[in-house]
Amino acid sequence: MKATDSANAVILSLEKLEDGKEHNSPEIKVGLPDINPGRVKLAKSLVEKAIKMHKIFTIQGPYPVIRAALKARGWIEQRMPQQVQQRLNSDSRSNDAEEDNSEETEKEKEPDRLHSLMSRLVRNEMVYFYWTNRRDAISTNNLQKEQIINHFAKAGSFTTKAGLCVNLRNLHWFDTADPDSFFPRCYKLAAQDEKHAFIEDYRRTACTSLLKYVVEKDQNIQWNEIYQNFQDVQWLKKQNKLRCKPLVPSETVTTALKVCQEYLESLEHRDIDKSLETLLTQEQWEGFLNSYYLVAHGGAHIEKSENFVSSCKAMLQKLEKVSPQLGIDGTQNIWIVKPGAKSRGRGIKCEKRLDQILRLVNIDPMLIKESKWVVQKYIEKPFLVHDTKFDVRQWFLVTDWNPLTVWFYKKCYLRFSTQPYSLDTLDSSVHLCNNSIQKHLRPSHQRHHCIPPHNMWLDDQFKAFLASQGKEALWESVVVLGMKAAVIHALKTAQDLIESRKNTFELYGADFMLDLSLQPWLIEINASPTMAPSTCVTAQLCTAVQEDTLRVVLDRRVDRSANTGDFQLIYRQAAVEVPQYLGINLVVEGFAVKNPCVLPPLKSSQLSSSKRGGAVKEKESAPEKVQPLPKVIQKAQENKTSSSEASPALPPEPSISRVAIHLPVTVLSVDGGSNFEHFSKKHAEVLKVQPTTATEKKQASLRLVMFNPNSPVK
Numbered sequence: 001m002k003a004t005d006s007a008n009a010v011i012l013s014l015e016k017l018e019d020g021k022e023h024n025s026p027e028i029k030v031g032l033p034d035i036n037p038g039r040v041k042l043a044k045s046l047v048e049k050a051i052k053m054h055k056i057f058t059i060q061g062p063y064p065v066i067r068a069a070l071k072a073r074g075w076i077e078q079r080m081p082q083q084v085q086q087r088l089n090s091d092s093r094s095n096d097a098e099e100d101n102s103e104e105t106e107k108e109k110e111p112d113r114l115h116s117l118m119s120r121l122v123r124n125e126m127v128y129f130y131w132t133n134r135r136d137a138i139s140t141n142n143l144q145k146e147q148i149i150n151h152f153a154k155a156g157s158f159t160t161k162a163g164l165c166v167n168l169r170n171l172h173w174f175d176t177a178d179p180d181s182f183f184p185r186c187y188k189l190a191a192q193d194e195k196h197a198f199i200e201d202y203r204r205t206a207c208t209s210l211l212k213y214v215v216e217k218d219q220n221i222q223w224n225e226i227y228q229n230f231q232d233v234q235w236l237k238k239q240n241k242l243r244c245k246p247l248v249p250s251e252t253v254t255t256a257l258k259v260c261q262e263y264l265e266s267l268e269h270r271d272i273d274k275s276l277e278t279l280l281t282q283e284q285w286e287g288f289l290n291s292y293y294l295v296a297h298g299g300a301h302i303e304k305s306e307n308f309v310s311s312c313k314a315m316l317q318k319l320e321k322v323s324p325q326l327g328i329d330g331t332q333n334i335w336i337v338k339p340g341a342k343s344r345g346r347g348i349k350c351e352k353r354l355d356q357i358l359r360l361v362n363i364d365p366m367l368i369k370e371s372k373w374v375v376q377k378y379i380e381k382p383f384l385v386h387d388t389k390f391d392v393r394q395w396f397l398v399t400d401w402n403p404l405t406v407w408f409y410k411k412c413y414l415r416f417s418t419q420p421y422s423l424d425t426l427d428s429s430v431h432l433c434n435n436s437i438q439k440h441l442r443p444s445h446q447r448h449h450c451i452p453p454h455n456m457w458l459d460d461q462f463k464a465f466l467a468s469q470g471k472e473a474l475w476e477s478v479v480v481l482g483m484k485a486a487v488i489h490a491l492k493t494a495q496d497l498i499e500s501r502k503n504t505f506e507l508y509g510a511d512f513m514l515d516l517s518l519q520p521w522l523i524e525i526n527a528s529p530t531m532a533p534s535t536c537v538t539a540q541l542c543t544a545v546q547e548d549t550l551r552v553v554l555d556r557r558v559d560r561s562a563n564t565g566d567f568q569l570i571y572r573q574a575a576v577e578v579p580q581y582l583g584i585n586l587v588v589e590g591f592a593v594k595n596p597c598v599l600p601p602l603k604s605s606q607l608s609s610s611k612r613g614g615a616v617k618e619k620e621s622a623p624e625k626v627q628p629l630p631k632v633i634q635k636a637q638e639n640k641t642s643s644s645e646a647s648p649a650l651p652p653e654p655s656i657s658r659v660a661i662h663l664p665v666t667v668l669s670v671d672g673g674s675n676f677e678h679f680s681k682k683h684a685e686v687l688k689v690q691p692t693t694a695t696e697k698k699q700a701s702l703r704l705v706m707f708n709p710n711s712p713v714k
Contacts, residue, residue: 043114047121050076054146056122057129060137063531065546070129073554076118078127129554133528140501148553151527152401152506153499158490159508159527161338161374162188167493174492181324182486183522186376189361198375202354203285204263205333205377206292207256208319211312213296213331214253218309250303252291253312255280260315267322289354296331297352328515330380332423336431337361337375350378350426378431379521380423383514385465386448389421390414390457391433392479392512392520395529395545396487397552397567401500404491404573407552408484409545410566413537414457418443435534454535466518474518482520483512488571490525505553507545 050056055075059067067077130138130149140153157163165186168179187198262279280288294300302308320326332352337360339347351357361373382389392414397407415433418441422430429441438455451457466472487510509529512520531546533539548565555562 039114040117043117043121046074047076047118050074050118051122051125054126054128056125056127057131058127059131061131061133063131063133063546065531065543066131066550069547069550071115073550075129076122077115078122078125079119135527140499140504143501146503148503148505150505150507152398152501152504155494155498155506155527157497158494159525161186161376161524162372163494164490164522164525165374165376167497168490170493171489174495175489177485177489178324179489182482182489182520184328184377184379185325186374189358189373189375199354201377202333202335202357203289204259205329206289206296207259208316208323208326208329209296209331209333210253210256210292211260211316212329214302214305214308214312215316216331218306246294246298246300248291248295248300248302250305250308252288252295253302253305253308255284255288257308257311257315260319264318264322292333293353296333325377327517328379328381328521329377330423332380334378334380334423334426335375336378337373339372348428348432350428350431352426379513379515381516382421383516383518384421385414385416385457385462386450387420388416388447388451389431389433390416391523392483392514393529394483394487394510394512395507396510397505397507397549398491399505399552400502401495401498402573403575404495404571405569406488406491406571407564407567408487408570409548410568411541411544412459413541414459414462416451416455416457418447418455420444420446439534454537456535456537458537458541471518478518479514479520483510483522484570486510486512486520486522487525490522491571505549507549 053074055073056078057070057075058078058080060080071077126144126147128147130147132138132149132151135151135153135155138149138151140149140151143149158167164183165188168183171177171179185201187194187201189195189198259279295302316326334350334352335357336348336350337357349360351360357375361375384390392412394412395409397409399405399407415435415438417430417433418438419427419430428437432438433455435455443451443453443455463472463475466475490510506527507529509526511523511526513523514520530538531542533542544566548567551562552564552567556564
């Protein structure tokens with residue numbers, strides 16, 4: 001669509017007006033602009049070319065890298081109205097399911113005069129590329145096939161904590177992998193069945209934690225006997241202080257062993273013939289947990305614990321074979337409680353007592369009603385860098401859901417907490433590595449000096465750290481391989497829930513933790529991951545990942561061999577035929593059955609009144625065409641006329657008039673075949689014909705139409 005000359009004059013006049021405002025000019029004469037004709041000609045030429053090549057884009061949110069990369073490819077921006085842009089940006093800051101891209105974002109440069117002019121020239125053109133920071137900013141139902149957008153509909157099924165928790169339980173329908181091998185066990189506390197399952201899990205974990213405590217305490221004692229000097233005064237003071245703590249009966253360890261043994265038998269289906277009675281009652285469980293709290297959290301002694309060390313070791317070895325998450329569980333039984341659809345670490349807390357977890361969840365009934373609280377097992381033994389906890393932010397790109405097509409970014413970065421790792425406190429500054437939380441905290445002086453104040457590392461720095469510990473090879477063989485597998489498994493479980501659409505893509509950010517063996521554990525997946533250049537690390541990587549995203553989405557559409565940057569295609573599923581959905585459209589298919597005997601139509605209720613009160617005077621009406629007689633009556637007529645003398649052909653039927661006669665009659669069956677009809681004492685309507693000959697009188701006398709005004713004729 002080309003702009004008219006009058007429209008160009010208005011546009012250029014407005015541009016001149018804006019220039020005058022910038023220079024505080026006291027008077028601007030609209031309509032007499034000082035225009036550079038060469039620039040106007042260039043703008044119109046570029047606009048015509050962009051329209052012809054379908055290169056019009058719109059961006060919602062502060063994405064200067066995307067905007068600059070598209071303009072470098074010859075795309076022209078159709079700017080959103082300022083009011084709409086402000087409203088969408090304010091909504092994105094309150095959106096719970098997606099990360100915030102507005103904080104600490106690089107200030108957008110003012111557009112140059114040429115692009116500002118071209119943006120106005122395409123303000124009424126179709127947009128062919130949308131980039132937004134909210135999934136619901138643009139409805140995909142209103143888009144045409146050739147329009148590209150950076151969000152899939154209904155992706156919240158795996159980008160929320162609650163959605164990911166539910167989806168991964170169905171992984172066995174899509175893959176042979178066990179979700180417990182890469183995703184810490186998780187429960188939605190709003191559902192009663194899952195709440196009971198969590199309570200059982202917490203109690204069972206308390207038992208295994210107690211066994212671990214007995215074994216680790218024995219190892220510590222042996223270590224102290226070897227390396228500590230028994231004459232050391234400080235060590236003797238510590239031993240005396242430990243002896244002053246309360247003593248827990250040894251039956252607590254016996255109970256823990258019985259619970260673990262029962263759990264093993266249930267996994268091996270050896271509990272089928274046993275009674276359904278629980279091993280412990282509610283009161284007994286409360287007593288056991290109180291003893292466990294005294295030991296694990298309070299440092300109390302267990303009576304004759306040294307007698308149970310071998311039994312505890314043997315039981316833990318059996319559990320390790322059937323429980324992939326036994327290695328990430330410590331002795332504290334810590335769980336992390338999260339609002340199921342919030343981002344940036346909001347509302348997340350760590351708790352280690354069952355009553356405290358349930359009390360925390362019950363504080364906000366609205367979240368319970370909306371099924372948004374999840375509780376997940378905390379990784380108590382993570383891999384540490386200089387005694388500091390960290391997590392890994394890993395990007396991946398989905399360009400199609402049928403077939404499922406996944407691109408994995410080769411670069412990632414680490415996010416550190418500001419305090420050294422310790423289980424003595426559950427403060428978020430120690431246990432939450434989200435930059436939205438840590439950026440407001442001051443790093444501890446006790447933290448290692450190799451961790452920078454901005455709390456981030458490039459993956460190359462982490463690989464150098466692994467090399468210093470002789471574990472460099474584990475980065476590719478364990479960490480990267482495990483992250484790729486976890487991403488693919490999570491996407492498979494959500495594939496049937498996503499509204500697949502061609503010309504759609506989405507960039508996600510997955511967060512991982514590493515255990516002591518460098519095995520990655522998926523924590524969550526974020527839609528619209530932040531691209532804010534908040535540190536030197538994110539300024540470098542976020543710029544690169546945005547540019548490489550456009551290489552995959554746009555450049556590769558034109559040239560399949562185009563450079564895709566650091567994006568690597570790791571999974572492409574075989575295409576699956578999906579039947580077209582036509583909505584609810586119930587159709588009855590078949591053939592109409594024709595009535596073998598044409599009957600006259602039923603008349604109005606005027607005739608039924610004659611049944612109750614004598615003859616009815618009918619209004620004069622125009623002559624009507626007589627309905628054909630039933631075949632039975634026609635046959636009787638033919639038999640009767642054939643016995644009489646032959647007569648010439650009958651003239652065309654004369655005009656007839658209709659009169660109603662109150663005449664009760666009884667008609668018996670004439671034909672005993674399938675067309676049997678029975679009328680009992682029904683009113684008759686006689687067609688009175690004005691005859692001209694004797695033959696016509698005979699024919700008119702046979703024109704008797706039988707009907708029942710009160711019930712339909714069968």
